[in-house]
Amino acid sequence: MLPRFDEVVRVDAPSNNTSKTKEVGAREGTSKPIRIEGVALEAGVSPITVSRALRASTSVSPATRERVLAAVRKTGYVSNPHASALRSGRSTIVAAFLSNLVSQQYNDAATACAEVLEDAGFQLMIGQTAYSYARETAAVQSLRALKPAGIFFSGVVELEANRRAVREFGVPVVESWAFPRDPIDMLVGISNTEAGCMAADHFVGRGRRRLAFVGRSGGRGRLRLNGFRERARELNAEIVLVREVDHVRSISDGRTILRELASYTRDIDAVFIANDLLAIGALLEAPSIGVSVPHDLSILGIGDSEFAARMTPSLSVVAFDASFVGRRAGQLIASRLSGTSKSPSLEHVPLSLVERGSS
Template identity: 55%
Template sequence: MPATYDNVVRVSGHAEAPRLAAKAPRIEMVAQLAGVSPITVSRALRQPEKLSEATRRKVLEAVERSGYESNPHARALRSGRSTLVAAFVSNILSQQFGLAIQGLAAELEPEGYELMIGQTSYSYAKEVAMVRSLRSLRPAAVMFTGVIELEENRQALRELGIPVVETWAFPRDPIDMLVGFSNVDAGAMAARHLIEKGYRRLTFIGRSGGRGALRLQGFREEAGRSGLTLARIVTVDEVQSIADGRTALTTLLAEGGPVDAAFCANDLLATGAVIEARARGLAVPSDLAILGFGDNDAAGEIAPGLTTISMDAHDLGRRAGELLRARLAGQEPQHAIQSLPLHLITRGST
């Protein structure tokens, strides 16, 4: 059965969106302002001891006036031989994102490419800063553990003219290439499992936007097909650690009312929820069933073991690396848009 498309939100005109018109100043502009040759500018920045104090001062003043940023990879970039690949993860604490980066590195590093890792933290502000950094850095390619929502950022990435791979969702309109899975289907799978186990008072814990909202959509729709309305929804703006899961479950329990199962749409949230439930003396799953997404190492270690929905994150990264490697070799991949299957890993928490 083909994956359901994720209707990823597209945001335009956001206050933090980058201005697209300005281009990074080139070394030739600095040379013109300083009244020297480009090679003199290069020497002033890299071998200042070879120039007079007056020439160095003139060049540095021109650099400040122009806003030029010296790029350690500039020589390779000008010749079209950059070996730097930028990989941005949503959260560096997520084991799943780490596995994806390992898969990416396994494909690219043997070909002589170097990975630069950054974190977007599910933040538009950080995403905008990332796009600005890519304009000056101009890597050979870029990969995201997620999809870009800001239209201005999508356009800026297209204008870089480099291969781009988005992951962790399945939109109809990726920027360039995509290796993902349907978050809507993941939510539906969670609801089906809990309903088949006999739970009827279902609740959701997850991010308020992005992939969390898509998983909530699938969860709610599948519950509705069985005639159920979600008993409660607890949303969080950001997920940084297991502590966020503990806080979310505290919020859920404080609101009162009967609940017998919770789908936590993030592995950190689910792990924290199990720990908090046990700390409060709740038996999992007899008092509260908890279903997660992501399957980190803790899922099999914490009692009674976390049931979770997952996919092969290492394979996702490997496939993304294959796509980038083909493009960087001047080839067009046969399947530039790929979806991964989802798996239910059953343990004691449901």
């Protein structure tokens, strides 16, 4: 039996300003990049001579090389080390877009994905979307030139325009970190709604009934809040406070948030911090503002890491195997590229509750 699906919001247009990105895309669409044949024509040599000159081959005379370089400057040609593979349709690059480059969860997934793909003869190229529609759009547009063999997202694409663009590339795509009914292609996901329900069950089971939530204001954060609210209501627990943030950059953001919540600690006895960086930061900050964890406040995070386990007190979390997410994503992409699998795939990664000293 499949777990609860996430009701992922599909967005027709970005909420932040992406006009600059659109302008870049428009320019790219109206002018073709200079190819090596154009440089060869300008220099009066063959394309293979241009290639050899740019590699500083000794088979090309200094005079010819200078003529080629002058043609490069005049035409604005930019050498692409992957051009030969791209023209022949044999790209070995798989693009991975991570929500951030700080979280151990995303890094574990990317590392596992890369190991699988490297064994299959592919290389993983990593970019960061930073939970931003504008950055996601720019990343998707960059793929038009790269023409990757496959794409992996540590999340799901919400913008409909980007979903269409990615689908039109015609390459294997794996989304993750959520469990929608309608992925672009393949999915290795967790149910964020289920994670919120598990958090409420955990707190109430330990006698905590005055609850708070901290998490991102959109995307997976909102899905986790929805599950948390729904289950708390069913258990007759009260959610006293909801603190949503637009951006998560580092552990220090969690420190700041706990300082903000300090005045409410008499009103709440537990907080579900639905982001690993925020939860770690909050737990680190607690002693400095006189909050005893878990006596004064029980804290539960999501996404496990070595650091969360080694803290004092250590962080209780709703956990899942991030390395498995990346490894399975790599396997699905490699199988599709090798022709051994052609079917869409919808795979669920189970959640577990790891109880430690913070709750």
